[in-house]
Amino acid sequence: xxxTARETVLRRVRDALALSDGPEVTVPRxxxxxxxxxxxxxxxxxxxxxxxxxxxxxxxTAATTAAVLAEVLHTHGARKIGVPPGLDPAWLAGxxxxxxxxxxxxxxxxxxxxxxxxTGSAVSCAETGTIFxxxxxxxxxxxxxxxxxxxxxxxxxxxxxRTGVPExxxxxxxxxxxxxxxxxxxxxxxxxxxxxxxxGPRTLAVVIRTDR
Amino acid sequence: MSxxxxxxxQGTFLGMPAVPPRSPYGTGHLRGERSFPRAAHDELGNExxxxxxxxxxxxxxxxxxxxxxxxxxxxxLRDTGSAIKTDTMNRLPELLEQLERKVTxxxxxxxxxxxxxxxxxxxxxxxxxxxxxxxxxxKSMATQEIGLxxxxxxxxxxxxxxxxxxxxxxxxxxxxxxxxxxxxxRNREEIREIFLRHIPGVDPALDADPARLAAAAxxxxxxxxxxxxxxxxGANFGIAETGTLAVVESEGNGRMCLTLPxxxxxxxxxxxVLPRFQDLEVFLQLLPRSSTGERMNPYTSLWTGxxxxxxxxxxxxxxxxxxxxxxxxxxIGRAALNCIRCSACLNVCPxxxxxxxxxxxxxxxxxxxxxxxxxxxxMHGAKNDPNSSLPYASSLCGACFDxxxxxxxxxxxxxxxRHQHTEQSGTTAEKLAMKAAxxxxxxxxxxxxxxxxxxxGRVPAGRDGTLSRLPPPLNGWSDSRDTPAPPxxxxxxxxxxxxxxxxxxxxxxxxxxxxxxxxxxxxxxQEES
Numbered sequence: 194x195x196x197t198a199r200e201t202v203l204r205r206v207r208d209a210l211a212l213s214d215g216p217e218v219t220v221p222r223x224x225x226x227x228x229x230x231x232x233x234x235x236x237x238x239x240x241x242x243x244x245x246x247x248x249x250x251x252x253x254t255a256a257t258t259a260a261v262l263a264e265v266l267h268t269h270g271a272r273k274i275g276v277p278p279g280l281d282p283a284w285l286a287g288x289x290x291x292x293x294x295x296x297x298x299x300x301x302x303x304x305x306x307x308x309x310x311x312t313g314s315a316v317s318c319a320e321t322g323t324i325f326x327x328x329x330x331x332x333x334x335x336x337x338x339x340x341x342x343x344x345x346x347x348x349x350x351x352x353x354x355r356t357g358v359p360e361x362x363x364x365x366x367x368x369x370x371x372x373x374x375x376x377x378x379x380x381x382x383x384x385x386x387x388x389x390x391x392x393g394p395r396t397l398a399v400v401i402r403t404d405r
Numbered sequence: 406m407s408x409x410x411x412x413x414x415q416g417t418f419l420g421m422p423a424v425p426p427r428s429p430y431g432t433g434h435l436r437g438e439r440s441f442p443r444a445a446h447d448e449l450g451n452e453x454x455x456x457x458x459x460x461x462x463x464x465x466x467x468x469x470x471x472x473x474x475x476x477x478x479x480x481x482l483r484d485t486g487s488a489i490k491t492d493t494m495n496r497l498p499e500l501l502e503q504l505e506r507k508v509t510x511x512x513x514x515x516x517x518x519x520x521x522x523x524x525x526x527x528x529x530x531x532x533x534x535x536x537x538x539x540x541x542x543x544k545s546m547a548t549q550e551i552g553l554x555x556x557x558x559x560x561x562x563x564x565x566x567x568x569x570x571x572x573x574x575x576x577x578x579x580x581x582x583x584x585x586x587x588x589x590x591r592n593r594e595e596i597r598e599i600f601l602r603h604i605p606g607v608d609p610a611l612d613a614d615p616a617r618l619a620a621a622a623x624x625x626x627x628x629x630x631x632x633x634x635x636x637x638x639g640a641n642f643g644i645a646e647t648g649t650l651a652v653v654e655s656e657g658n659g660r661m662c663l664t665l666p667x668x669x670x671x672x673x674x675x676x677x678v679l680p681r682f683q684d685l686e687v688f689l690q691l692l693p694r695s696s697t698g699e700r701m702n703p704y705t706s707l708w709t710g711x712x713x714x715x716x717x718x719x720x721x722x723x724x725x726x727x728x729x730x731x732x733x734x735x736x737i738g739r740a741a742l743n744c745i746r747c748s749a750c751l752n753v754c755p756x757x758x759x760x761x762x763x764x765x766x767x768x769x770x771x772x773x774x775x776x777x778x779x780x781x782x783x784m785h786g787a788k789n790d791p792n793s794s795l796p797y798a799s800s801l802c803g804a805c806f807d808x809x810x811x812x813x814x815x816x817x818x819x820x821x822x823r824h825q826h827t828e829q830s831g832t833t834a835e836k837l838a839m840k841a842a843x844x845x846x847x848x849x850x851x852x853x854x855x856x857x858x859x860x861x862g863r864v865p866a867g868r869d870g871t872l873s874r875l876p877p878p879l880n881g882w883s884d885s886r887d888t889p890a891p892p893x894x895x896x897x898x899x900x901x902x903x904x905x906x907x908x909x910x911x912x913x914x915x916x917x918x919x920x921x922x923x924x925x926x927x928x929x930x931q932e933e934s
Contacts, residue, residue, distance in 0.1 A: 198517040202675065202726045205519075206497045208422035209734035215495045220488040223481035224687070242700065297714030301665050302631040321701035328715050335715040336664045336706075340657065359686035367647040367682040368511065370712050373689075373705035378657035381697070382570035382586055383593055383615040385461045391569055391619050392626065393657025393704065 228356040235319045236403065239354050242322025246376025247389060248397040254404050262311065262346065263287030265398050269344050271308035277338060279331020280311065284348065301337040309344030310394075317354045318361035321375060324349060324399070325361060328370035336370055345394040347374075351403045426520075427783035428728035433521040433552040434580075435728070435782035437766015440794040445764040454582075454590045454761045461589050462752040468698025469749060469808075475700075476690070486691045487812040489684050490743035493676075494733060500645040500678045501724065507648025511710020513720040518672075520727045521551030527723050528553060528637060528670055529560050535668055537562075537634050543652060543662045544568035545639025546584065546746055547672045547725055550768045550781075553637065564637070565629060567658035569622050576603040582762035582770065584748035585696055590761055593618065626658065636662035636717070640673040641745070642688060643722070646681045649709045650722070653692060653702050663706045669717040674725050676733075676742040688745065691810040695747040728781030737821045738780045743811045744773050750805035750815060756798055765798065766791050772805035776818045784826055793830070796822035856895035 196204070230238065236252070243250050253261040262284055266274060272290040285292055293299075293307065304310075313332035316325045324347055326333045339345050355361040365371055378393030389395055428435050437444060448454060473479050493500060505515040518524035532540055540557070542548065542564050554564040554575070566575045570588035574581050577599045581587030588596070593613040600607055600618060604625050611621055638659070642651040650671055652659050663669060679688070685707075693702040711720050733739045751757045751771030762770030767778040775795040784793035796819045805815040845851045871889055899905045 198519050198523060201519055202517045202724065202730070203498055203501065205425035205726060205730035206501070206675070206733065209425050209730045209739075210495070210497070211422040212424065212734045213736040213739060215491055215739060217495070218488045218491045220492055221481070221484055224478040224485055224690075225481075226686075246703070305627075305631070318701075323701045328712065336660065337715075340660050340664060358690050359683075362683065362686040362689070365682075365707075367644070367649050367707070368709045370709075370715055371707040372660065373701070373707075375699075375701040375703050377703070378655070379703050380569050380619055380656045382568070382573070382588055382656075383596055383618055384457065385464055385586065385589070386615045388616045388619045391623055391656040391658065392567075392630070392661050 224359075225357060226359040228360060230319070230356050232351060232403070235354055235356060236351055236401065238356075239317065239319035239322065239401070242319065243376070243399055246322050246397075247379075248322070248376045248399050250399050250401065252401045252403055255402060258284050258348070258400070258402055259287040261400055262348070263289070265346055265400060266290065266309065266311075269309060269396060269398070271344055271346075273306070273308050274346075275304060275307045275310045275338055275342060277312055277332055277334025279334075280313065281332065285311065295334050295338045297335060301341060304337060304341035307342040309346060309396075310338055310342045311346045311348070312339055314347050314349045314353065315371075316361050316364040317349050318356075318358050319354050320357045323358075323361070323373050323375045325365060326372045326374065327366065328372070329366070330369075336372055339372065339374075340393055343390075343394055344396045344398070345374075345377075346398045346400065348400045348402060351401055354401075425726075425730035425734055426728075427731045428781050429520050429522065430782070433550055433727070434768045435550060435778055435792075437791045439766065440789070440791045441760075441764055441766070441798040442794060444766060444791075445760040445798070448760045448764045451590075451761070453592060455759060457589055457592060458583075458758055458761055461583075461586060462758050465585075465698050465752045469695060469752070470698075472694045472698055472700055476694075482687055482690055483810055483812050485687050486745075486810055487743065489679065489687060490745075490811050491740075493678060493680060494739060494742060496680070497675065497678070497733070500680055501675055503645040504643050504648060504678050505724075507645070508710055508720075508722050509648075511648050513648070513710040513722055516721060516723045518723055518725045518727070521725070524551050524672055524723050524725050524727070525553055525556040527721075528672065529557060529562065531668070531670055531721055532557070532562055532635055533560075535635055539563040539565065539633060540635040540637055541629060541633045541662045541666065542566045542571070543636065543638035543654070543659045544571045544587075545637070545672065546768055547639045547674050548637060549581065551672070551725070551727060553672070565626075565633075567626055567630075567662060568654075569619060569656060569658075572622060572626075573599055576600070580763060581768075583751060584746055584762075584770065585751075590763070626661075630658075630661040630665050634666055635668045635670065636666040637670045637672065638662060640671050640677055641692070642685065643673050643678045644680075644682050644685070645678050647709055649682060649707050651685065651705060651707050653689075653705045655697070655703045657704055660704055660706055663708065664716050666717055668719040668721070670721045670723065672723045672725055674727075675729050692745055692747055695745075695749040695808070695810040728783075731783070732777070732780035735780065738776070738818060740813050741773065741776045741780050741818060743813055744777060745811060747810055749808040749810065753804040753808045754799075755802060755804070756800060760798075765795065767795075772799060772815045772819075773809075773813070775799055776813075776815055776822065779822055784822075785829060793826050796820075796826060853895070853897050856897065 240250050251261050275293045275295050314324045315327035328336050377397040378390050380391045381387050508515050516527045557564045566572045573588040582590045597613040640650045641653045693699050750773050754772050757771040765774050767774050769777045775798050779792045799819050801816045803816050845855050
């Protein structure tokens with residue numbers, strides 16, 4: 194009987210290790226972890242990095258969320274928007290266009306007909322300007338929703354913004370589908386000249402809620 | 406009996422480890438058709454290539470330095486990254502089995518491929534079973550390495566690259582020349598021509614503005630994303646602890662392919678596994694900063710098996726060996742497997758900057774390619790194997806070592822490969838010459854005679870005193886270098902001559918005068934008494 198590919202590859206790996214032991218290592222963790230910054234500094238850093246990535250940034254309070262979101266959608270001429278099933282309806286109280294609630298039954302190609310999408314977010318990293326979307330969270334929805342429409346308006350709670358990458362990664366649930374976004378889609382493939390928006394949303398608007 | 410260590414397994418004795426095989430000769434893209442010096446000779450004549458490359462590498466270098474300089478713990482991150490990879494290689498069997506178990510638990514299917522041929526067959530079979538004859542591709546080094554697109558084409562399945570640069574390269578029937586920006590050897594006018602000729606229904610008035618070229622690609626690919634049922638990707642990382650796979654990208658084509666089709670097939674080299682989910686906190690800092698000089702790449706997708714109602718409902722992971730275990734078995738060369746494909750070493754390499762990626766002949770160009778390619782595919786698959794020229798495609802300046810985010814000592818690996826090459830390459834002219842030199846140097850009379858004979862070498866030298874071409878078997882040296890002509894006179898014969906004797910006497914007198922004068926000269930230190 195011949196060995197399966199699995200048996201053969203694993204045997205080769207074991208043979209290789211028997212033939213050449215690598216140096217025993219203990220992984221050092223000397224890099225920065227567990228950092229925190231006061232709200233104001235974290236906000237300033239996060240906004241600086243988002244703007245550097247050419248995301249559009251607005252801040253609001255719990256009380257002004259609906260007004261700011263309506264204004265952002267209006268600015269971009271969005272009349273028909275998609276939302277994940279768990280998005281707080283109060284956030285869109287000021288929006289006078291059409292709102293479509295997404296579900297797994299909606300065919301992904303039909304999302305192309307939306308002018309934009311409004312979602313929440315799981316956690317963010319200030320130092321890199323990165324927003325983490327958790328596909329299993331009711332206010333963030335399935336991955337196609339934040340990908341197919343051309344405008345993504347993402348609401349971020351300042352309390353969910355962490356200072357660095359280790360602090361943000363520690364907040365994730367690994368088994369959920371997770372998408373990290375840092376600014377809108379971009380390419381530098383033609384003569385290294387940066388162009389925004391090849392396939393994902395060409396516009397990313399971030400609305401940061403600074404209190405609850 | 407199918408015990409893996411039993412006597413039935415390919416002639417090995419019980420418990421005796423066998424050296425794992427390299428990637429099979431003549432398959433995939435781990436070997437060019439010409440040696441590096443010959444290919445480089447032609448590429449050096451391409452001014453467009455050098456201009457584009459010069460601009461790109463310098464600009465990415467500056468960005469990279471700026472963003473790595475921002476992190477006070479950059480060196481600690483490099484140390485950790487290096488240690489995690491070394492630890493991973495030491496524990497590869499258990500980590501691969503853990504990854505397989507976790508992916509399977511989450512509804513995925515894991516396949517193992519001994520080499521590229523087998524991986525290509527697995528992917529072809531999976532695509533066939535869906536009834537589709539076209540698939541989408543996410544830019545992936547592993548599938549390029551095994552020549553997946555070409556194999557699928559031979560089986561009547563069209564594979565469409567969706568990364569903008571890969572699309573440009575594919576439409577032009579060209580080859581990638583850089584790990585990160587594969588179409589960097591093309592300028593915007595050429596890209597416009599390629600799009601006009603090959604994208605169906607493209608606006609004939611399309612101009613060469615990069616934004617409009619990107620928009621043309623967006624329009625062309627959008628319909629494909631919405632309708633194609635199967636996608637094939639690579640993976641930047643596969644987490645053993647959770648079964649999570651990661652793809653790091655910028656354009657969103659990756660997200661499209663990883664999310665919209667019904668079936669996703671991911672081909673991953675077995676060295677890409679990481680032990681823990683937490684390890685992402687290290688590599689998500691190291692990779693984008695080293696690669697594009699950004700604090701973070703625009704998009705990263707993480708997925709674990711299948712998620713009902715979100716993304717492909719069928720997921721296959723193909724774990725690829727294709728010479729990786731051969732590299733692992735090499736005490737020194739195994740460090741090359743730590744590579745995370747960031748391309749920082751390409752951008753700092755003076756040799757790559759001038760020759761570009763095509764000269765290396767392999768999917769993996771630049772300094773890391775010069776090390777990794779011979780490790781995966783060997784240097785002696787056939788006579789005049791182009792791979793055997795790769796360890797010499799370097800000035801050993803060490804810039805690649807400084808740039809590598811996981812601290813791979815590429816110059817030392819290149820030297821080791823050169824050693825292996827000369828050891829293994831049997832009786833070569835170079836080896837014979839060294840042997841002859843050693844014999845002669847041991848005997849003073851012969852050495853003097855040989856040095857006198859070498860003076861005759863001046864005869865064919867040009868007016869500048871250099872020999873541009875040596876006769877065989879020494880032309881291997883002179884093909885890529887000018888050789889200085891031997892001096893008119895040997896040191897020994899000069900020393901024995903009247904002229905030499907006079908010069909030595911003068912030097913002795915000079916030395917004696919300096920010793921006498923020393924305490925009184927202005928620039929000599931005065932002794933305190």
